[in-house]
Amino acid sequence: MLNQLATEVKASMSIYDAQEDEVYGLLAEFAHPGELLHAAAAVREAGYKHYDTHSPFPIHGMDKAMGLGNSIIGWITLVGGITGLSLATLMQWWMGAQSYPIGISGKPFFSIEPSIPIMFELTVLLAALLTVGGMFALNGLPRPYNPLFFSKNFLRVTDDAFFLHIAASDRRFDMSSTEAFLKGLGASHVETIHDREEEDGV
Amino acid sequence: MSETVKRSNPLIWLIDPLKSTASNADPAYRFTWSQAAWMLPLAIGIAGLVISAVGWATDSHQFYFSYLIGWTFCLSLTLGAYFFVVIQHLTKARWSVVIRRIPEALIWSFPLLAVLGLPIIFGMHDLYHWTHLELFDPASPEYDPILAGKEGYLNMPFFMARMAFYFIVWTFVSFRLYTLSIRQDVTPEAGITAKQRKISAIGLVLGGITTAFAAMDILMSLDPHWFSTIFGIYFFAGSFMAIMAVMVLVSMLLQRNGMLNGVIKVDHYQDLGKFLFGFTVFWAYIAFSQYMLIWYGNLPEETIFYRHRMEHGWETFSAVLLICHFIIPFVVLLGRWSKRLLPLLGFMCVWMLVMHWFDFFWIAAPVLHNEHAAMSMYDISAWLGLFGVFSAAFMYRMSRHALVPQHDPRLAKSLSFTNS
Numbered sequence: 141m142l143n144q145l146a147t148e149v150k151a152s153m154s155i156y157d158a159q160e161d162e163v164y165g166l167l168a169e170f171a172h173p174g175e176l177l178h179a180a181a182a183v184r185e186a187g188y189k190h191y192d193t194h195s196p197f198p199i200h201g202m203d204k205a206m207g208l209g210n211s212i213i214g215w216i217t218l219v220g221g222i223t224g225l226s227l228a229t230l231m232q233w234w235m236g237a238q239s240y241p242i243g244i245s246g247k248p249f250f251s252i253e254p255s256i257p258i259m260f261e262l263t264v265l266l267a268a269l270l271t272v273g274g275m276f277a278l279n280g281l282p283r284p285y286n287p288l289f290f291s292k293n294f295l296r297v298t299d300d301a302f303f304l305h306i307a308a309s310d311r312r313f314d315m316s317s318t319e320a321f322l323k324g325l326g327a328s329h330v331e332t333i334h335d336r337e338e339e340d341g342v
Numbered sequence: 343m344s345e346t347v348k349r350s351n352p353l354i355w356l357i358d359p360l361k362s363t364a365s366n367a368d369p370a371y372r373f374t375w376s377q378a379a380w381m382l383p384l385a386i387g388i389a390g391l392v393i394s395a396v397g398w399a400t401d402s403h404q405f406y407f408s409y410l411i412g413w414t415f416c417l418s419l420t421l422g423a424y425f426f427v428v429i430q431h432l433t434k435a436r437w438s439v440v441i442r443r444i445p446e447a448l449i450w451s452f453p454l455l456a457v458l459g460l461p462i463i464f465g466m467h468d469l470y471h472w473t474h475l476e477l478f479d480p481a482s483p484e485y486d487p488i489l490a491g492k493e494g495y496l497n498m499p500f501f502m503a504r505m506a507f508y509f510i511v512w513t514f515v516s517f518r519l520y521t522l523s524i525r526q527d528v529t530p531e532a533g534i535t536a537k538q539r540k541i542s543a544i545g546l547v548l549g550g551i552t553t554a555f556a557a558m559d560i561l562m563s564l565d566p567h568w569f570s571t572i573f574g575i576y577f578f579a580g581s582f583m584a585i586m587a588v589m590v591l592v593s594m595l596l597q598r599n600g601m602l603n604g605v606i607k608v609d610h611y612q613d614l615g616k617f618l619f620g621f622t623v624f625w626a627y628i629a630f631s632q633y634m635l636i637w638y639g640n641l642p643e644e645t646i647f648y649r650h651r652m653e654h655g656w657e658t659f660s661a662v663l664l665i666c667h668f669i670i671p672f673v674v675l676l677g678r679w680s681k682r683l684l685p686l687l688g689f690m691c692v693w694m695l696v697m698h699w700f701d702f703f704w705i706a707a708p709v710l711h712n713e714h715a716a717m718s719m720y721d722i723s724a725w726l727g728l729f730g731v732f733s734a735a736f737m738y739r740m741s742r743h744a745l746v747p748q749h750d751p752r753l754a755k756s757l758s759f760t761n762s
Contacts, residue, residue, distance in 0.1 A: 200760070214678065245640075253637045256630060 147309060153280025154192045156307035158335035164287040165190075165307040166318055167294065168327035173199045176302040179325040181205040183304065186321065190310035194294075194303040213274050220270030221263045228262035229255065287335040305333070347525045356453050358739045360521060366528045367744035375599045380737035387730025390723045397720035404718050406465030407710045412725035413462065414560055414706075415699045416732040417455050418577065421553050422585030423448035424512065425578070427519055428549060431535075431542035437613055439756035440605050440746050444592045445585060446523050447739045449516040454735050456509045458728060463502075472496040472566040488643065489566055496563055504559055508552045515545035523747050530749035553578055561702070564709045568647040570636070576628045583621035584698040587691035590614050592740075594688050602745055608682050609761045615681030618694060622675065625701075626668040650708045655715030663704050667697040699725055 147157055158164045170176045173195060180193050184207045193202060203209075237250035247254070276282070288294050288305060297303055304327070306318055315332070322330050348361040364373060373379075397405040423445035430438050466473045471489075476482040478490045489496070518541040526534040554574025562573045570576075593606045593614075636644045651660050671690060680686050703721060747753065 210678065218676075253634055256634065 150280070151190045151307070151309065153278065155280045155283070156190050156309045158287065159308045162334045162336060163308045163315070164333040164335040165305055165309075165313070166315075166322060167288060167291055167331045167333050168304045168306075168322040168325070169293060169329040169331075170302040170304065170326065171328055173197075173302055175326050176304060177201060177205050179304050179322075179327070182325050183306065187312055188306055188310050190307035190313070192305050192307075194288075194297045194305065196298055196300065196302075211278065213271060213278060216274035217267045217271045220274075221267035223270075224262040224264070224266030225259055227266070228259040231262075232258055287333055290336065291331055291333055293329065293331060347521070347528050356457065357735045358450065358742055359517060360524050360743075362742035363524055363528050363744070364742055368748050370605065371602070371744040371746045371748050373741040373743075373745055374601055375596075375741070377741075379599075379741060380734040382734075383730045383737060384734035385730075387727050387732070387734055390725070390727025390730055392727075393723035394720055394727050397718070397723065401718075401720070402465070403468045403710065405720055405724070406462065406468045407706055408718060408720040408724040409465070409728070410462055410469055410560070411699070411702045411706050411721060412728040413455070413459055414702050415725060416451065416458070416728050417556075417560075418581040418698070418702070419584055419588055419732075420448055420451040420455060421512075421549070421556075421578075422581035422583075423588070424516060424545070424549055425553075425582055426585050426589075428515075428542040428545045431519075431538045432546060434539075434752070436752045436755035437610065437759045437761075439750050439753045440602070440759075441589050441593060441610055441614070442750075443523070443740070443744065443746055444589050446520055446747070447736055447743075448585075448588070449512075450520050450739060451732060451736065452509055452512045452516055454732065456513075458731070459505075466498065466501075470496075470563060470566070472563060473498060492566065496566060501559060504555065508556045511548050511552050515541060515548065519545070523750075524743055526747060526749050527744050535751055553581075561705050564706055565647055565650075567643050570632050570644070570647070572628060572632045576625070576632060579621055579625040579628045580698050580701050583618060583625055584695055586614050586618040586621065587694045587698075590618070590687060590691045591695075594684065596745065605746060605757065607759070608684065609759055610756075611684060611687060612678070612681045612761060615675060615687050615690075618691065619671070619675035619681070622668060622671045622694065626672075629668075650712050651704065654711075654713055656704075656708050659700075659704055659708075659715060663697070663700060666693070667701060671697075 150156070156165065168179070170179060176193055176195060177199055180191075180202060183191050184205070191206075193199075193206065195202075232255040233250045236255075241249040243249075288303075293301070294303060304322070306313060306322070312318070319330050319332075347363065349355070350358055350361050367373075394405060394409065397408065426438075426445045427442065427449060429435075430442055462469070471477070472492065474484070476484040477486040478493050479485060480490070494500075519538060522534055522538050522541070525531075554577075557574045557577030561577065562568070562570065590611060593602070593611070596602050597606065633648065636648060650656065671694060674680055674686070674690055680690070703717070707717070707721070708715070750756075
């Protein structure tokens with residue numbers, strides 16, 4: 141149960157577990173971004189969950205084609221903001237009125253007016269930090285090791301190639317039928333990726 | 343002026359400087375609403391002004407304040423539209439082309455506002471304390487050394503000259519922006535877009551300076567002892583927020599009446615909603631910056647402004663302003679969903695426009711009623727009266743031309759704009 145949950149959480153970050161026979165998944169190459177977009181939609185409609193697309197540039201509409209929905213990053217930002225606001229208020233009150241009260245030109249030890257800039261800044265700071273941190277976490281970054289790097293072909297992903305990867309951990313994954321399915325979508329090249337951790341990548 | 347775009351006759355010029363080009367409009371961008379679109383607001387406007395006229399006859403002091411608040415409200419919407427158009431041209435914005443005709447039509451309100459502003463000249467003595475000449479006379483018991491020191495700036499001839507200068511600048515820039523855009527509708531010559539950008543660059547600089555000074559002259563000098571160097575930005579922040587609300591509401595009105603369907607999409611609304619939210623926050627940021635420095639400095643001639651607004655019942659109005667102009671819209675408009683839920687966005691736009699008026703009311707009315715807080719029915723009638731006439735002229739202008747800058751080179755990008 142817990143293992144399954146961990147697998148799903150990792151899969152949402154595009155980190156997939158390899159099968160026992162070291163098969164990590166199938167990597168299909170497409171010639172155009174449009175083909176990749178259609179393939180992604182077809183893969184989603186076929187019921188696959190553990191798959192990802194790779195391209196040299198962002199493709200408009202890919203989030204819809206993959207059915208990614210709205211990111212929860214906004215809620216993480218909100219949590220960061222509220223935490224920052226509360227911490228700053230507490231800090232201003234504790235430092236000004238509790239720990240070390242100093243009278244300055246008759247101003248109250250703690251009042252909301254001069255504290256607002258601090259409250260505002262800490263709200264923004266924690267919201268921003270949690271947004272960036274949350275974005276990294278949700279994307280499973282940084283990720284220095286990825287079994288896809290074993291594919292020589294995959295090096296072109298930062299240049300002129302468009303890839304769709306279906307992970308072996310997907311419930312619907314079946315070596316032969318998935319390969320046929322990807323070929324049927326117009327993939328110019330389908331490659332089996334093995335997760336060989338002990339070996340060196342390309 | 344090209345062959346196909348002609349100047350309108352001098353009587354209409356105040357409302358629209360060009361002859362109707364509606365027959366050149368693409369059928370998809372044609373104004374198909376009945377004349378009720380402008381007759382209805384005109385009727386409301388005239389009714390409001392007639393009621394206000396009763397106020398002028400019975401309590402002219404109150405009337406002039408009410409009228410000034412309503413007039414400033416309309417002026418601020420027009421200035422917001424002015425800045426919006428200018429910024430869209432300068433940034434070569436693509437997303438906003440489908441809604442740009444709305445602010446473009448709004449900016450030609452300046453000549454009408456100049457005419458509607460004439461009654462204020464007769465109320466200068468009621469409105470502006472600094473027009474009382476005995477303040478500047480050392481022999482008079484009314485002598486006020488602080489105001490006497492400001493006599494070089496706060497005097498009638500210079501005030502009128504400044505007002506004339508502002509309106510000439512605004513009208514000139516608006517005339518160029520408005521007529522160039524309509525000309526592009528009819529004869530899509532190359533180079534019009536570049537000309538629009540050029541006048542926008544000049545317009546942004548001139549507009550920034552004139553708006554800041556106009557805000558100080560019209561509103562800040564109501565309380566002539568008080569001064570705040572950030573006041574121009576405060577005025578701008580509210581105006582720019584309000585124009586977003588106006589664009590959303592006008593788009594919704596047009597779409598409800600069967601125009602521009604499929605042209606203005608939820609993505610455009612969401613972006614307007616983002617700006618509405620952003621400038622609500624910006625307004626609060628500026629309002630607070632003004633407040634905090636005055637709180638900290640604690641100088642009598644500065645704190646008097648807030649003191650007037652924190653006693654004799656005005657503290658309730660101040661609290662309403664803070665909660666309803668900032669806290670509630672902040673929470674409601676923060677999420678993505680609320681900006682894409684059009685009934686809610688429309689409601690918040692009406693809300694923010696009311697609060698925008700309330701902001702001016704909060705600035706001006708305590709000068710009149712500094713002994714006890716009061717809101718007069720003439721505040722409402724003058725506001726609705728002026729806003730009705732203003733909206734009627736705007737709607738009439740909209741009905742005479744295409745609803746979208748139909749030959750703008752960036753229109754296709756705006757039509758296919760998505761932000762999901």
